[in-house]
Amino acid sequence: MALVLAALLGAFLCLIGAAMIWAPGNAVQAFGIDPSHMAADNALMPALGVRDIALGLIVFGLAVARQSRATGAVLLALSLVPVGDFLIAAKSLGATAAVRHLIALPFTLGLGLILLRRST
Template sequence: MTRRHITTALAALTGATVLFFGLNFLLNPGGAAPGFGIDPWPQGNAGGYYVVKGFRDLALGGTVFLLLGLGQRRVLGWVILIDAIVPLGDALAVVTHGGSVATALGVHVSAALIVLLSAVLLLTETAAAPAAVTVAE
């Protein structure tokens, strides 16, 4: 397996993970919320946060797959690098709103590190060599 394959798999995993989180918050907010690390979760109208988080994650994951599908690997690297802000912000939200430091580090900071690794691999990847053309005489 080449580095390019590993990088592609890591980028796809990054996109699939946030798509899963987004769908989980939209379709199963009561089940998804406890894993985030803040307790108790918003009730009543404040529960609209689930929709915000769900659609935010769908947009992030969709962007990853769009750029990956278009072959825009360097641009994808920059986008994923910027997107690493999201799990870091989530970690900050957890520790400043009654969640545990262990959850902030174990869930959100570890996710940010994987996202950063994916970005670094994409940004340092060399362009694929063009296929050799043979000319029949």
């Protein structure tokens, strides 16, 4: 079940990345930054989209290949992304408004630890 959840997380990351590439203005707004005064961030969203697609494909591929421990290690490393996104958004929004970026943190940490401790 944990590998299925990891595969779904990988697929979801790919969808988020695709949205950042094809609709960067909407993605900036969904990220929590006002796009009207953040033209530079709007231009960077496709790069973040590629990041999310690459990470999603890694997680998805390892989960489909049934590599529990490797998937867990990647998910633990991936836990840094929501923290980084929170810190970036907090500069623009304040910590209280940016806290939603930490929603994925307990999920990636918990699932990562479960899979890392699993014997293959």
